[in-house]
Amino acid sequence: MDKILKILIKYYPVFLEGLWGTLWVSAVVVALGSVLGLLIATFRMSKVKPLSWLADAYIEVLRGTPVLLQLYVFYFAMPDNVPEAVSIIVALVVNASAYISEIIRAGIGAVDKGQWEAAKSLGLSNKNIMSRVILPQATKNILPALCNEFITTIKGTSLASVFFVGELMTSFKTIQSATFLPLPALIIVGMIYFTLNFVLSRLLRVLERRLAVSD
Amino acid sequence: MTDIIIRTEGLKKNFGDLEVLKGIDVSIRRGEVVSIIGPSGGGKSTFLRCLNLLEQPTAGKVFFKEQDITDKKMDTCKFRQQIGMVFQNFNVFPNMTVLENITLTPILEKKVPKAQAEEEAMALLKRVGLEDKANEYPRKLSGGQKQRLAIVRALAMQPDVMLFDEPTSALDPEMVKEVLNVITELTKSGMTILIVTHEMGFAREVSDRVLFICDGIIKEEGRPEQIFTCPRDPSTIKFLSMVL
Numbered sequence: 001m002d003k004i005l006k007i008l009i010k011y012y013p014v015f016l017e018g019l020w021g022t023l024w025v026s027a028v029v030v031a032l033g034s035v036l037g038l039l040i041a042t043f044r045m046s047k048v049k050p051l052s053w054l055a056d057a058y059i060e061v062l063r064g065t066p067v068l069l070q071l072y073v074f075y076f077a078m079p080d081n082v083p084e085a086v087s088i089i090v091a092l093v094v095n096a097s098a099y100i101s102e103i104i105r106a107g108i109g110a111v112d113k114g115q116w117e118a119a120k121s122l123g124l125s126n127k128n129i130m131s132r133v134i135l136p137q138a139t140k141n142i143l144p145a146l147c148n149e150f151i152t153t154i155k156g157t158s159l160a161s162v163f164f165v166g167e168l169m170t171s172f173k174t175i176q177s178a179t180f181l182p183l184p185a186l187i188i189v190g191m192i193y194f195t196l197n198f199v200l201s202r203l204l205r206v207l208e209r210r211l212a213v214s215d
Numbered sequence: 216m217t218d219i220i221i222r223t224e225g226l227k228k229n230f231g232d233l234e235v236l237k238g239i240d241v242s243i244r245r246g247e248v249v250s251i252i253g254p255s256g257g258g259k260s261t262f263l264r265c266l267n268l269l270e271q272p273t274a275g276k277v278f279f280k281e282q283d284i285t286d287k288k289m290d291t292c293k294f295r296q297q298i299g300m301v302f303q304n305f306n307v308f309p310n311m312t313v314l315e316n317i318t319l320t321p322i323l324e325k326k327v328p329k330a331q332a333e334e335e336a337m338a339l340l341k342r343v344g345l346e347d348k349a350n351e352y353p354r355k356l357s358g359g360q361k362q363r364l365a366i367v368r369a370l371a372m373q374p375d376v377m378l379f380d381e382p383t384s385a386l387d388p389e390m391v392k393e394v395l396n397v398i399t400e401l402t403k404s405g406m407t408i409l410i411v412t413h414e415m416g417f418a419r420e421v422s423d424r425v426l427f428i429c430d431g432i433i434k435e436e437g438r439p440e441q442i443f444t445c446p447r448d449p450s451t452i453k454f455l456s457m458v459l
């Protein structure tokens with residue numbers, strides 16, 4: 001306990017930096033992953049069969065191989081002048097987009113098909129049907145799952161520490177190599193992860209309840 | 216010929232192996248009010264939905280204002296804007312206010328200025344007694360109010376034809392009247408109307424012509440007095456004896 005406090009006091013800027021790194025990487029990954037995921041979902045639902053197959057293969061491959069392996073692939077495959085952190089974040093975005101595209105697809109699929117029919121019968125264009133009628137309703141289904149994805153991503157970013165990207169697990173490694181004491185730093189990092197995700201999942205529950213009420 | 220607004224020629228529709236429409240030939244005149252009756256599963260909804268391409272016909276032709284709508288080159292959105300449809304389950308948009316439900320398509324697709332679209336929407340709401348609900352969300356409305364909203368939402372596009380698919384079947388009995396009153400008023404305005412309904416009294420009162428659809432074909436058609444008082448086809452006789 002004593003050691004933990006000492007390390008916390010001495011190294012708190014390192015932990016804060018790591019926490020900040022974890023948060024912004026996760027936020028970037030989920031935000032860009034959602035944009036890419038929406039595109040993939042659009043392809044997946046497209047009537048153009050090759051597009052749909054391509055998207056399906058993309059999703060299956062990314063969900064069927066370990067994230068760590070994907071990180072290594074991007075790490076080695078990117079041109080040398082691309083910073084490592086960028087390769088790793090791109091890899092995380094690509095990985096998240098596969099999961100998010102399925103979240104979006106399920107959310108869209110859950111919208112009553114009568115909504116599509118009414119919108120079509122009015123003569124709305126497909127683009128407007130999607131953006132004005134379907135997506136706003138699908139968001140209700142998508143948002144909670146997306147927050148869940150954010151929590152998963154926060155934990156997932158720890159894998160990036162293998163490449164010293166500067167998130168929480170990297171803080172742990174920095175302190176470990178400075179103090180040769182792994183456990184206290186590990187416990188602190190673990191507590192930060194836990195608190196973060198605990199608070200987020202509670203917020204998520206509140207959000208879910210709010211959304212349910214507005215039905 | 217020019218007063219024919221919708222004409223079908225050998226219209227067929229299959230779902231997989233199931234032959235739902237087996238060849239429908241019918242012409243609808245401008246301003247005509249046509250009721251469609253028949254047993255459940257006979258293909259009434261499918262017929263209506265082929266007319267605005269919610270279903271793609273398997274064979275045969277559908278002409279709207281002399282234009283073949285099954286032609287791939289046709290602009291489906293522009294075409295659908297000319298035909299309003301009202302569904303059994305209302306299908307109002309829950310994510311928009313009553314007013315936004317109505318103004319959405321005129322503003323987006325017809326580029327009507329917002330202020331003008333809202334003014335016209337308010338006039339329509341007034342016509343169906345919903346002007347005080349303009350800024351409510353549909354979840355606050357009763358079934359009858361939702362259906363009246365669905366009707367004026369379609370009317371806001373100033374369509375040439377209105378299709379109704381059992382507009383009162385999902386309503387509690389006390390709300391059927393308010394919706395039928397709105398439709399009755401519409402029939403007097405000269406609008407071309409096709410309505411699938413189980414309200415036989417209403418069909419008899421408002422229609423110029425009644426189609427009896429059963430097993431995917433028009434088994435019998437005629438003026439309402441004839442169909443309801445001296446039906447000729449055995450299946451019409453059987454159906455009417457069960458529902459009247």
Ligand SMILES: Nc1ncnc2c1ncn2[C@@H]1O[C@H](COP(=O)(O)OP(=O)(O)O)[C@@H](O)[C@H]1O
Binds near residue numbers: 261
């Ligand atoms: N999208 C569909 N896919 C498969 N079968 C369908 C579909 N829509 C309707 N059917 C079938 O077509 C038949 C006629 O249906 P419908 O046109 O709804 O009849 P009605 O409106 O007269 O009750 C029914 O047997 C129904 O199960």
Ligand SMILES: [Mg+2]
Binds near residue numbers: 259381
């Ligand atoms: Mg039906």
